[in-house]
Amino acid sequence: MYAPTLRRSARIVAAAGAAALMALTGVAASAQAAEGTFFYTRADTGAETFLGSTPNGQCLAIPGGARQATNDTDTDARLYTNSGCTSSSRFLGSRQSDVYSAPFPTFVKFG
Numbered sequence: 001m002y003a004p005t006l007r008r009s010a011r012i013v014a015a016a017g018a019a020a021l022m023a024l025t026g027v028a029a030s031a032q033a034a035e036g037t038f039f040y041t042r043a044d045t046g047a048e049t050f051l052g053s054t055p056n057g058q059c060l061a062i063p064g065g066a067r068q069a070t071n072d073t074d075t076d077a078r079l080y081t082n083s084g085c086t087s088s089s090r091f092l093g094s095r096q097s098d099v100y101s102a103p104f105p106t107f108v109k110f111g
Contacts, residue, residue, distance in 0.1 A: 036073030056111030059085035065104030079105030
């Protein structure tokens with residue numbers, strides 16, 4: 001009498017666990033960040049700096065603009081001159097560097 005109820009409960013718990021795991025995996029995949037570092041030379045001061053967090057698919061500010069940039073991540077990037085990342089873009093592949101002239105890119109999007 002208890003065995004069928006116990007088996008049914010175990011199936012429900014297993015199904016709920018599998019659903020939770022799939023939900024967590026989906027969230028983790030969408031929030032994935034480029035592995036590595038994005039370095040750049042500020043157009044306004046000439047200082048060498050970098051972006052700390054590089055999540056994929058988000059339009060990230062490049063404070064001071066980029067006179068030169070090195071994409072030392074495992075993900076391709078596009079650089080833009082507007083905050084919506086909709087202006088004409090400049091491609092910067094994974095593990096590549098490039099030099100820019102005015103108007104300097106002020107935003108980047110990975111992925």
